Amino acid sequence: MRISDFRIHSIAIADPPLRSSYGLHAPYALRTIVELESDDGMVGISETYGGEAQVQQLETLRSRIRGANPHRLTGFLSPMVEGDSAGTARSQTWLVPGENPLDATTRTFAAVEVACLDLIGKTVGQPVCDLIGGRVRDEVPFSAYPFYKHAGGGGEASDAREDEYGEALSPESLVRQVKQMIARYGFGSIKFKGGVFEPDVEIETIRQLHRTLGPNVPLRIDPNSAWTVETAVKVGRALRQELGRGGYLEDPVAGLAEMGEVRRRLLTQGIDTPLASNVAVTCFGDIPAAVKMDAVQVILCDHHYWGGMRQVQHLARLAKTFGIGLSMHSNTHLGVSLMAMAHIAAATPHLTYACDTHYPWQSAADELVLGGRVPIVNGCVRVPDKPGLGVELDYDQLARGKERYARCRYRKRDDEAEMRKAVDPNWKRVLPRW
Amino acid sequence: MRISDFRIHSIAIADPPLRSSYGLHAPYALRTIVELESDDGMVGISETYGGEAQVQQLETLRSRIRGANPHRLTGFLSPMVEGDSAGTARSQTWLVPGENPLDATTRTFAAVEVACLDLIGKTVGQPVCDLIGGRVRDEVPFSAYPFYKHAGGGGEASDAREDEYGEALSPESLVRQVKQMIARYGFGSIKFKGGVFEPDVEIETIRQLHRTLGPNVPLRIDPNSAWTVETAVKVGRALRQELGRGGYLEDPVAGLAEMGEVRRRLLTQGIDTPLASNVAVTCFGDIPAAVKMDAVQVILCDHHYWGGMRQVQHLARLAKTFGIGLSMHSNTHLGVSLMAMAHIAAATPHLTYACDTHYPWQSAADELVLGGRVPIVNGCVRVPDKPGLGVELDYDQLARGKERYARCRYRKRDDEAEMRKAVDPNWKRVLPRW
Numbered sequence: 125m126r127i128s129d130f131r132i133h134s135i136a137i138a139d140p141p142l143r144s145s146y147g148l149h150a151p152y153a154l155r156t157i158v159e160l161e162s163d164d165g166m167v168g169i170s171e172t173y174g175g176e177a178q179v180q181q182l183e184t185l186r187s188r189i190r191g192a193n194p195h196r197l198t199g200f201l202s203p204m205v206e207g208d209s210a211g212t213a214r215s216q217t218w219l220v221p222g223e224n225p226l227d228a229t230t231r232t233f234a235a236v237e238v239a240c241l242d243l244i245g246k247t248v249g250q251p252v253c254d255l256i257g258g259r260v261r262d263e264v265p266f267s268a269y270p271f272y273k274h275a276g277g278g279g280e281a282s283d284a285r286e287d288e289y290g291e292a293l294s295p296e297s298l299v300r301q302v303k304q305m306i307a308r309y310g311f312g313s314i315k316f317k318g319g320v321f322e323p324d325v326e327i328e329t330i331r332q333l334h335r336t337l338g339p340n341v342p343l344r345i346d347p348n349s350a351w352t353v354e355t356a357v358k359v360g361r362a363l364r365q366e367l368g369r370g371g372y373l374e375d376p377v378a379g380l381a382e383m384g385e386v387r388r389r390l391l392t393q394g395i396d397t398p399l400a401s402n403v404a405v406t407c408f409g410d411i412p413a414a415v416k417m418d419a420v421q422v423i424l425c426d427h428h429y430w431g432g433m434r435q436v437q438h439l440a441r442l443a444k445t446f447g448i449g450l451s452m453h454s455n456t457h458l459g460v461s462l463m464a465m466a467h468i469a470a471a472t473p474h475l476t477y478a479c480d481t482h483y484p485w486q487s488a489a490d491e492l493v494l495g496g497r498v499p500i501v502n503g504c505v506r507v508p509d510k511p512g513l514g515v516e517l518d519y520d521q522l523a524r525g526k527e528r529y530a531r532c533r534y535r536k537r538d539d540e541a542e543m544r545k546a547v548d549p550n551w552k553r554v555l556p557r558w
Numbered sequence: 559m560r561i562s563d564f565r566i567h568s569i570a571i572a573d574p575p576l577r578s579s580y581g582l583h584a585p586y587a588l589r590t591i592v593e594l595e596s597d598d599g600m601v602g603i604s605e606t607y608g609g610e611a612q613v614q615q616l617e618t619l620r621s622r623i624r625g626a627n628p629h630r631l632t633g634f635l636s637p638m639v640e641g642d643s644a645g646t647a648r649s650q651t652w653l654v655p656g657e658n659p660l661d662a663t664t665r666t667f668a669a670v671e672v673a674c675l676d677l678i679g680k681t682v683g684q685p686v687c688d689l690i691g692g693r694v695r696d697e698v699p700f701s702a703y704p705f706y707k708h709a710g711g712g713g714e715a716s717d718a719r720e721d722e723y724g725e726a727l728s729p730e731s732l733v734r735q736v737k738q739m740i741a742r743y744g745f746g747s748i749k750f751k752g753g754v755f756e757p758d759v760e761i762e763t764i765r766q767l768h769r770t771l772g773p774n775v776p777l778r779i780d781p782n783s784a785w786t787v788e789t790a791v792k793v794g795r796a797l798r799q800e801l802g803r804g805g806y807l808e809d810p811v812a813g814l815a816e817m818g819e820v821r822r823r824l825l826t827q828g829i830d831t832p833l834a835s836n837v838a839v840t841c842f843g844d845i846p847a848a849v850k851m852d853a854v855q856v857i858l859c860d861h862h863y864w865g866g867m868r869q870v871q872h873l874a875r876l877a878k879t880f881g882i883g884l885s886m887h888s889n890t891h892l893g894v895s896l897m898a899m900a901h902i903a904a905a906t907p908h909l910t911y912a913c914d915t916h917y918p919w920q921s922a923a924d925e926l927v928l929g930g931r932v933p934i935v936n937g938c939v940r941v942p943d944k945p946g947l948g949v950e951l952d953y954d955q956l957a958r959g960k961e962r963y964a965r966c967r968y969r970k971r972d973d974e975a976e977m978r979k980a981v982d983p984n985w986k987r988v989l990p991r992w
Contacts, residue, residue: 258633
């Protein structure tokens with residue numbers, strides 16, 4: 125079996141006006157869909173970060189992919205993910221995920237690896253999770269991912285989407301948003317994107333969530349590095365009970381040393397709320413310093429930029445070895461990425477927290493999985509008993525996504541620019557802000 | 559595809575009277591051959607440590623293996639290899655490899671995993687290395703593995719094997735042995751088993767090897783923990799030049815703290831000869847302390863007791879992350895284990911040293927790979943372009959191995975008892991001896 129065709133599709137999908145310390149989500153998010161077709165007519169697919177730079181990176185591999193044996197391609201390309209070791213850090217404090225040039229290579233490899241595994245799975249009739257070690261779970265738990273947001277469901281003009289959740293710029297409306305999400309998807313844990321308002325407002329938001337949902341729903345807050353060490357310690361102390369059971373404080377501050385300092389100060393006060401990160405630790409090269417400083421107790425992996433499914437499995441074994449928890453980071457995505465995340469999670473024993481997902485923020489109108497959106501039931505995605513990732517492309521929907529990309533003015537993600545355009549012309553990302 | 563039959567074969571193979579700090583190799587070494595047959599008649603095989611205890615461990619899995627899907631079996635059984643994390647150390651200082659009850663579970667899993675991968679590879683027509691990430695090399699370098707030895711080629715009475723290498727109980731005869739091995743197999747690096755004579759004799763042996771082979775052949779010495787910290791530092795200093803380029807000092811002392819102390823003292827003297835280990839670090843649980851103490855700069859993995867091929871790949875990524883080198887440990891083995899080692903090494907980018915192998919010590923009379931012994935050319939095993947491991951069982955030879963097992967009196971490995979019986983009735987393993 126050889127790869128006879130390699131297709132790269134840039135798409136745009138509607139995205140609601142979600143807020144974070146990076147700024148504001150634009151009306152459209154960009155994704156890239158990869159297809160690898162074999163000479164016996166099978167097609168393997170994957171989804172990754174979007175925009176022009178990602179496509180250019182994928183294009184550079186064309187001559188190595190065409191004609192390759194998909195079982196061997198990942199070996200040939202392995203220098204792309206084996207380059208980093210101790211000291212080659214890649215923090216993305218100042219860059220939104222998918223826009224960090226330092227992980228462009230691992231992101232690009234991952235898109236190819238997932239498509240290869242899907243192609244292999246479809247060819248041999250086995251689910252991807254069972255090609256990479258075998259499933260340890262059939263149902264993968266995900267968290268609700270509430271955001272402060274402005275009114276609107278994403279998209280523009282006649283292409284605007286329904287605003288299912290409405291505006292949420294206060295603790296009360298955030299709680300309402302979470303209740304809606306739980307009612308619809310049955311989520312059992314909550315990851316709340318903070319870093320938008322004064323820390324006291326966000327503390328109050330977590331407290332209201334805790335009161336509303338009870339002590340058995342783990343809560344997490346992620347201000348995307350917006351706080352000083354002092355503020356982070358203050359929030360950690362204020363929310364010691366609310367974040368205590370199965371929750372965590374995610375990237376409260378920028379920098380590994382600063383994370384380590386927050387950890388040290390919290391422990392000194394008897395507070396062992398774990399610190400999680402997908403900003404201070406984004407590659408293997410970040411880990412030795414993180415371990416040394418005890419800077420991160422939970423790593424949020426993302427197969428897209430960690431270099432694919434097998435690298436995430438390596439990471440999980442490493443994390444377990446050092447007593448570090450593992451969860452999964454998410455960026456705006458459709459069902460192909462969701463299924464890839466689910467397959468990796470299914471075949472990764474040391475996954476200690478429900479995974480993040482932005483999926484509820486996307487609209488069925490943009491889904492390009494044949495048959496429509498992947499169900500999330502009781503907060504879980506079920507790994508289907510189908511070959512490969514278990515999903516196929518709806519080519520009509522793909523065509524619409526490509527038209528949307530052609531039509532929209534975005535070619536990369538820039539939440540700061542969007543914030544200036546839509547909310548405050550003088551807005552700047554400041555770290556730490558509080 | 560389901561597994562319809564699970565067969566376990568205990569075999570004995572001739573083994574020459576090799577010496578180490580553990581004692582003496584018995585005339586027969588024990589191995590276990592595993593077969594997994596699928597309901598469409600394919601057979602996957604593996605080879606592991608031998609003797610009664612190993613068979614009993616494998617037997618406990620029978621009900622879980624019969625009827626299982628080989629793609630999923632390793633996922634179901636993954637708790638067998640996911641049990642250890644920080645703090646659950648398993649040093650085998652006092653136990654020969656294969657006789658450590660603390661790694662019985664990982665050893666047993668590995669035998670099943672390799673046979674599953676061989677079965678899958680044979681079923682889908684792909685080499686094992688290309689099922690686990692894809693080859694990064696087609697030729698896997700191995701080291702010569704000279705031992706001090708008594709006269710004899712192993713086996714007993716009419717079943718005795720030719721003594722190809724003769725007695726080697728002096729530096730000069732050891733050098734002759736190495737030259738013979740290089741002439742026959744083309745090895746490009748040398749791993750010398752010490753811990754048998756006074757350190758000065760072994761220093762002289764390494765010096766003669768260095769003079770004979772020149773500075774471009776990496777040399778390693780492994781006294782199996784026989785030395786004090788002082789002696790280890792003395793040897794390290796004496797051989798700083800000879801072990802310097804691509805060589806290492808392997809398990810000079812017993813214990814992680816002691817290894818760390820040797821490292822510290824050598825560095826203080828400006829000597830950065832790496833310390834390698836397959837005794838102080840034998841599982842993931844040993845690693846955090848090893849990293850903290852800088853006790854080990856090269857880990858010698860062994861898929862048999864590290865829990866299989868994928869665990870070795872996880873280990874390699876971890877080692878790379880922390881700037882630790884990786885080589886491969888060997889125990890007396892036949893061609894099935896050799897091919898499994900070669901496939902893992904082929905698909906493991908971070909393999910920084912030639913692998914160990916005892917293979918030259920075994921006789922063609924005992925090989926059970928169909929077609930005879932696996933070739934080692936220019937010191938390398940070539941990964942064949944055949945499905946699975948690329949080797950099949952010679953069932954006549956397997957039957958002979960089983961007869962040999964039935965006939966011989968050994969049911970586990972005990973080098974100390976053998977030393978007392980054959981060389982010195984008062985011999986005891988003493989650590990440190992010098």
